[in-house]
Amino acid sequence: EPEVTQTPSHQVTQMGQEVILRCVPISNHLYFYWYRQILGQKVEFLVSFYNNEISEKSEIFDDQFSVERPDGSNFTLKIRSTKLEDSAMYFCASGESKGLFFGSGTQLSVL
Amino acid sequence: AQRVTQPEKLLSVFKGAPVELKCNYSYSGSPELFWYVQYSRQRLQLLLRHISRESIKGFTADLNKGETSFHLKKPFAQEEDSAMYYCALTGSGGSYIPTFGRGTSLIVHP
Numbered sequence: 001e002p003e004v005t006q007t008p009s010h011q012v013t014q015m016g017q018e019v020i021l022r023c024v025p026i027s028n029h030l031y032f033y034w035y036r037q038i039l040g041q042k043v044e045f046l047v048s049f050y051n052n053e054i055s056e057k058s059e060i061f062d063d064q065f066s067v068e069r070p071d072g073s074n075f076t077l078k079i080r081s082t083k084l085e086d087s088a089m090y091f092c093a094s095g096e097s098k099g100l101f102f103g104s105g106t107q108l109s110v111l
Numbered sequence: 112a113q114r115v116t117q118p119e120k121l122l123s124v125f126k127g128a129p130v131e132l133k134c135n136y137s138y139s140g141s142p143e144l145f146w147y148v149q150y151s152r153q154r155l156q157l158l159l160r161h162i163s164r165e166s167i168k169g170f171t172a173d174l175n176k177g178e179t180s181f182h183l184k185k186p187f188a189q190e191e192d193s194a195m196y197y198c199a200l201t202g203s204g205g206s207y208i209p210t211f212g213r214g215t216s217l218i219v220h221p
Contacts, residue, residue, distance in 0.1 A: 004154075033208070042213040043155070043197060056208055091155060099145060100209060102155040 002026045006092050006103035013110055016081050021106045023075045023092030031095045032075045034067065036060070036088040037105075043091070049075065082110045113138040115200050117212035124188050125220050132183040132215045134172075134198030142200045144174055144181040145209065149195040158183075158196070168192070188219045 005024045013019050025032050034046040047057040047067055054067065066078045075094075079086055087110045093100040114137040124130055136142060146158040159167045161174040161181060172183045181198060195216050199209040 035211075043211040045208055045210070048208050093155075099157050099160055101157070102147075104154040 004092055004094055004101050004103035006090075006106050008106060009104065010107045011109070013082055013108070015084055015110055019079050019082055019108065021077045021079075021090050021092075021108070023077070023103055024073055025075055025092065025094030026101055027073070029094035029101070031055075032069070033093040033095075033100065034077045035091045035093060035102075037091065038085075038088045046077070046090075079108075082108075084110050086110050113142070113200050113202055113210045115198050115210055115212035117196075117198055117215050119215045120213070121216045121218070123218045123220065126190055127187050130183075130185045130188045130192070130217065130219075132196050132198075132217065134181045134183065134212060136179050136181065136198075136200050138179075138200060138202055140202055142174075142202060144172070145199040145201075146170070146172055146181075146183050147197040147199055147211075149197070149214075151194070155197065188217075190219045190221055193217055193219045 004026055007022045011019055032049040035043050036046055037043045045058050047061045048055045049067055064080045068076050087108055089105045089107050091105045092103040116135045118133050144161040147155050148158045149155045159165055170183055170185045172181050174181050195214050197214045198212040201209050
């Protein structure tokens with residue numbers, strides 16, 4: 001069964017450093033999403049991507065964040081200068097229209 | 112604005128007992144409701160959609176527009192049902208981005 005894959009599964013970084021989280025969505029899906037989940041809190045929407053551009057983004061997704069689909073298969077989330085409060089589990093998801101398939105997440109720890 | 116409320120952070124039952132995980136929503140149009148489940152150390156996965164009207168792993172959920180609810184039910188809980196359950200909503204007005212509730216942790220004791 002096709003699935004969304006995310007790498008790395010864990011990422012530890014120093015505050016102020018840049019991180020890139022990688023995702024390979026399911027190949028025939030058209031909609032891509034990033035969500036995050038801070039420990040003990042709910043799953044929060046960050047950004048959606050359709051037709052090679054951002055379709056919606058939340059207030060969390062500020063100028064420190066960017067997304068790219070560099071090669072038609074990978075879908076990356078970049079955090080330019082990480083802050084302590086960026087520590088969270090980051091989930092990539094893809095879907096055809098409604099009903100999402102999630103990756104297993106990248107646990108980001110900012111020290 | 113769309114909102115999903117899961118009032119219980121934790122629900123603890125014994126094996127064989129009935130389970131109801133509550134979900135209430137707020138949305139001005141016609142919503143689509145989903146339940147997602149996250150087992151320990153696994154990814155979030157779609158459990159069921161209200162429009163499918165199906166039963167998955169013995170779970171059912173009925174959309175009640177009058178009460179704006181989409182509670183998840185199972186008549187006899189199993190230990191393997193222990194997981195985090197998230198209710199989610201997408202609107203029909205063009206934004207297909209699911210809004211998630213805070214989640215309910217279900218623990219089924221032997």
